[in-house]
Amino acid sequence: MVWAYVDYGADDLQTLRANREAFSRYMLRTRVLTGNEGSELSVTVGGETISLPVLLAPTGLVGISHWTGEVGAAQAAERAGTLSIVSTAGSYSYEEVAHGTEKDHFFQLYPWRDLSAGRHDLTLSLIQRAQRAGYRAMFVTVDVPVHGNRESERKRGMGNPPVITPARVLNAATRPKWWIAYLRHGRISARNLVESVGARAAVQSLRVQFSMMRPELNWDDFKWMRDQWNGPLYIKGVLDADDAEIAVNLGATGVVVSNHGGRQLDGAVAALDALPAIAERVGQRAEVLLDGGVRRGSDVVKALCLGATAVCIGRPYVYGMAARGPAGAEHVVNIFRQEISRTLTLMGVRSVKELDRSWLLPANTPLTDGR
Ligand SMILES: Cc1cc2nc3c(=O)[nH]c(=O)nc-3n(C[C@H](O)[C@H](O)[C@H](O)COP(=O)(O)O)c2cc1C
Numbered sequence: 001m002v003w004a005y006v007d008y009g010a011d012d013l014q015t016l017r018a019n020r021e022a023f024s025r026y027m028l029r030t031r032v033l034t035g036n037e038g039s040e041l042s043v044t045v046g047g048e049t050i051s052l053p054v055l056l057a058p059t060g061l062v063g064i065s066h067w068t069g070e071v072g073a074a075q076a077a078e079r080a081g082t083l084s085i086v087s088t089a090g091s092y093s094y095e096e097v098a099h100g101t102e103k104d105h106f107f108q109l110y111p112w113r114d115l116s117a118g119r120h121d122l123t124l125s126l127i128q129r130a131q132r133a134g135y136r137a138m139f140v141t142v143d144v145p146v147h148g149n150r151e152s153e154r155k156r157g158m159g160n161p162p163v164i165t166p167a168r169v170l171n172a173a174t175r176p177k178w179w180i181a182y183l184r185h186g187r188i189s190a191r192n193l194v195e196s197v198g199a200r201a202a203v204q205s206l207r208v209q210f211s212m213m214r215p216e217l218n219w220d221d222f223k224w225m226r227d228q229w230n231g232p233l234y235i236k237g238v239l240d241a242d243d244a245e246i247a248v249n250l251g252a253t254g255v256v257v258s259n260h261g262g263r264q265l266d267g268a269v270a271a272l273d274a275l276p277a278i279a280e281r282v283g284q285r286a287e288v289l290l291d292g293g294v295r296r297g298s299d300v301v302k303a304l305c306l307g308a309t310a311v312c313i314g315r316p317y318v319y320g321m322a323a324r325g326p327a328g329a330e331h332v333v334n335i336f337r338q339e340i341s342r343t344l345t346l347m348g349v350r351s352v353k354e355l356d357r358s359w360l361l362p363a364n365t366p367l368t369d370g371r
Contacts, residue, residue: 001153001156001157001158001162001168002064002065002158002178002322003156004152004153004155004156004157004158005061005064005153005158006059006065006315006318006319006322007315008150008152008153008263009148009150009152009261009262009263009266010148010149010150010151010262010263010264010265010266011148011149011151011266011267012266013152013262013266014262014266014267015259015262015265015266015267015268015269015270016261016262016263016266016293017262018262018269018270018273019259019261019262019270019271019272019292019293020293020295021270022270022271022272022273022293023272023293023296023298023299023302024363025362025363026302026305026306026360026361026362026363027360027361027362027363028298028301028302028305028343028347028359028360028361029347029358029359029360029361030346030347030348031347031348032348033348034348034349036344036345036348036349036350037341037344037345037350038340038341038342038343038344038345038346038347038349038350038351039341039350039351040350040351040352040353041053041337041340041341041344041351041352042352043309043310043352043353044309045083045137045254045287045289045309045310046106046136046137046231046232046234046253046254046287047136047137047232048083048136048137050081050082050083050310051080051081051082051337052080052081052082052333052336052337052340053300053304053308053309053310053311053340053352054082054294054300054310054311054312054313054333054336054337054340055077055082055083055084055085055106055289055310055311055312055313056073056074056076056077056082056083056084056085056312056313056317056329056333057085057258057261057291057312057313057314058085058086058087058088058090058107058108058139058141058236059073059087059314059315059317059318060087060088060089060090060091060190061089061090061091061187061188061190062087062090062091062318062321063090063091063092063185063187063188064091064182064187064188065318065321065322066181066321066322066325066326066328067181067182067184067185067187067325068321068325068326069090069091069092069187069321070084070086070087070090070091070092070096070097071092071096071097071100071101072321072325072326072329073317073318073321073326073329074086074097074100074101074105075100075101075326076317076320076321076326076327076328076329076330076333077105077329077330077333078101078102078103078105079326079330080329080330080333080334080337081333081337082333083103083105083106084097084105084106085105085106085107085108085139085312086105086106086107086108086135087108088107088108088109088110088112088126088141088190088192089110089190089192090190090191090192091187091188091189091190091191092187092191093129093191093192093194093195094107094126094129094130094133094135094192094195095129095133095195096191097133098133098134098135104134104135104136105135105136106135106136106137106138106139107130107135107137107138107139108138108139108140108141108236109123109126109127109130109138109139109140109141109225110141110144111123111140111214111217111221111225112126112193112213112214113213113214120221120224122196122197123225124228125196126192126196127225127228127229128228129192129195129196131229131230131231135231136231136232137231137232137233137234137253138225138229138231138232138233138234139234139235139236139256140222140225140233140234140235140236141236141237141260142217142222142235142236142237142238143236143237143238143258143259143260143264143265144213144237144260144264145213145214145215145217146213146215147213148260148263148264148265148266149266150263219246219250222235222247222250223250223251226250226251226252232253232254233251233252233253234252234253234254234255234256234287234289235247235252235254235255235256236256236258237256237258237259237260237264238255238256238257238258238274238278239257239258239259239268239269239271239274239278240274240278241277241278241280241281241282244257244278244281244282244286244288245281245282248282248285248286252286253286253287254286254287254288254289254309255278255282255286255287255288255289256289256290256291256312257271257274257275257278257288257289257290257291257292257308258271258290258291258292258312259271259274259292260292261291261292261293261314261315262292270292270293271290271291271292271293272290272292272293272302272303272306275288275290275303275306275307275308276306276307276357278307279306279307279308280307283307287309287310288307288308288309289308289309289310289311289312290303290308290311290312291311291312291313291314292314294311294312294313294316295316296339297335297336297337297338297339297340297341297342297343298339298343299311300336300339300340301340301343301344301347301352301355301359302360304352304355305355305356305357305359305360306357306360307357313332313336316332316336317329317332317333319332320332340352347359
């Protein structure tokens with residue numbers, strides 16, 4: 001059930017697969033005997049310098065993969081020299097993550113519907129709590145006006161509430177360590193909701209979670225969110241250059257080109273394929289981040305060549321958490337660091353800042369002189 005929640009996507013998984021396939025359509029140019037070692041990986045996002053161009057994407061309920069959840073993941077990020085974007089739907093609250101870490105991280109906002117109060121009350125309380133807890137940048141996720149159709153996870157019993165069958169209980173019995181941690185820490189609910197609306201209301205809200213999504217949200221709401229938050233603001237889940245431009249005109253610091261890791265609209269364009277047009281349109285005046293299908297250092301390099309400032313990874317660090325807790329997630333980021341550095345050295349490039357489209361070649365196309 002947990003595996004299905006993390007690993008699968010919406011409907012027939014076309015967009016999930018497209019995210020990966022897009023990277024293989026590009027090859028990397030390589031120059032030899034340059035004397036360059038790929039050693040300069042640091043970039044600045046939201047005014048914060050991170051030691052490699054990889055951030056941890058917001059992922060909900062990390063606590064079901066490892067009991068330390070979002071706190072453990074953010075600790076792993078800072079030990080590996082980067083930052084985490086902490087999900088609204090986390091198993092730990094914004095405050096718990098802030099309390100458990102040394103650096104100020106970023107936070108993600110779902111502008112959920114407040115079932116009991118005014119139009120923006122819950123959203124405002126989430127923003128204010130994140131501000132008080134010291135978060136540096138806000139990432140508003142806009143690609144969930146309704147919940148995606150995650151058939152594969154539903155088939156395996158993941159839902160609100162989870163569907164427990166005797167076979168699943170037997171299966172879970174083969175994982176006693178997970179059960180003991182789960183029973184001891186019980187990190188299966190969205191803790192931010194409990195903090196904002198109280199335990200009973202949160203349970204009720206989760207039961208009707210799908211009705212907390214808000215298809216009526218529009219650019220006026222985005223403007224309203226911009227006005228509530230003083231720091232850097234990112235819009236997450238944009239795939240169209242026109243939308244990116246509107247967001248930047250309304251004051252967004254940056255755009256996260258993303259299809260939610262193929263978990264929302266199946267049939268949406270691969271994130272990497274949406275990147276060039278968005279980077280061309282707003283890249284001069286805004287940061288452009290990308291997530292979706294980034295699994296190798298060479299993927300990071302390709303995204304930067306196409307105009308990304310940095311990328312976010314989702315599933316890779318959750319796998320790390322599931323395998324070995326915070327040490328596993330830290331290890332995943334360090335694998336990315338080694339792979340980016342090795343890729344750059346093999347290309348003959350010293351710094352990620354030198355990357356641009358001239359370093360990319362279309363796959364399967366013989367080169368002519370002068371390219
Ligand atoms: C288990 C899981 C939970 C997620 N939860 C959230 C979330 O709470 N908020 C959000 O904005 N995105 C969420 N996402 C999407 C990620 O932020 C990101 O867009 C996606 O994982 C990137 O693709 P990748 O997993 O291929 O790296 C989630 C993704 C996964 C895999």
